[in-house]
Amino acid sequence: MDVEALRTFVAVAGSGQFQAAADELGISQQAVSKRIAALERQLGATLLVRTPRGSRPSTDGQVLLPHAKRVLAAVEQAEQAVRPGSRPLRVDVLNRRISPAQAVYRFYRSRPGTDLDAVTLSEENAAQAAQAVLEGSVDASFRALPADQVPAGISTERLLDAPLELLVGPGHPLAGAHRATPADLAGHRIWVPGIRPGTEWAAFYQALSETFGLSIDALGPHFGDEALMDALADSASLATLVGSGDRYLWPQAHDLRRIPLHDPTPVYPHVLLFRSGDRHPVLTALREHLRSTRPRTPHDVWVPDWVAR
Missing domain, CATH: 1.10.10.10 (Winged helix-like DNA-binding domain superfamily/Winged helix DNA-binding domain)
Structure with missing residues (x-):
């Protein structure tokens, strides 16, 4: 009818x-x-x-x-x-401790009452997350998606580079360093538990390892971030990598040290994926906020050459 x-x-x-x-x-x-x-x-x-x-x-x-x-x-x-703006914008932030979640939270704090849902598709890899955006399960997702895997109908914008930092306990040989280069990490065991094969972060760490000759592994069970902090505090040889904007907390007695990396500065590139032509006003405002508030990119950035821009 x-x-x-x-x-x-x-x-x-x-x-x-x-x-x-x-x-x-x-x-x-x-x-x-x-x-x-x-x-x-x-x-x-x-x-x-x-x-x-x-x-x-x-x-x-x-x-x-x-x-x-x-x-x-x-x-x-x-x-x-x-209708654009008639429902909350659903943004996949991947993990609530890391830079995208913190950036979206700061955006929300700057605009109290914004109709926004932060979700995590932590079981999905970048290609699956892009498909979820395309199908409308979420409106946007922060992912390091290879350029050749961006599906038709999806737009990308690299809005959030997270410089990597070395996180170590007080007994680690690099614990007293104010800065370190990727070359300084050669020969040290870097443990990043929870890396799953086929994910974009697995590809990122593999590229980082191959480029700088590092030993990065995910061996052993992952009992959560708190257990990782405990292991770092108790070890004189173990280290991990975190983003400079990632939010991790540990007991003061752990005395963990965050050491910035430079020369070059490896960054994890969080690329925002969204449907081409999406007119949701909160998405537009979020993109403008991220452009205007992102830190100045270091002059010596390193990222894998496969990352979408």
Whole structure:
């Protein structure tokens, strides 16, 4: 059934005049007549009775009228549900401790009351997350997606580079360093538990290892971030890598040290994926916020050459 024909019928029934309905709908009186005639043919019933004073619903028209109004109300609700800005923006931040989550949180703090949901698709790799964006499960996702894996219909913008830092306990040989180079890490065991094969972060750490000759592994069970902090505090040889904007907490007695890396500065590139042409106002505001607040990029940045821009 033609929704516009139903809308026209309701307008005529309400005003009692074809011309008044035409003015309300922004169409010609002839178009109103054609829509009503087509609807009557489809239903096999006369819906309006012409009188010297205009038109009024026939008996069949009176039966149809409340149903038509409910249909139009349902259509309006459906349109409103997907209209840009009518629902919260759903952003996949990957992990609530790391830079994307902190950046989205700062955006929310700068705009209290913004209609926003931060979610984690932590079991998905970058390609699967891009598909979730494409299908509408989420509106945007922060991922280090290879350029050749960006599907049609997805736009990318590299908005958040997270410089890496070495995290060590007080007994580690590099614990007293104020800065370190990637070359300084050669020969030290770097433990990054939880790396899963096939994920973008696995590809990132593999590229980092191969480029600088590092020993990065994920051997052993991962009992969570707190257990990792405990292991670092108790070890004179173990280290891990974290982003400079990542938020990790540990007991003061652990005395862990965050050591910035430079010459070059390895950064984890969080690329924002979103549907091409998405007009959600919160997405636009988030992108503008990230552009205006991101730290100045170090002059000696290193990223894998496969990362989408």
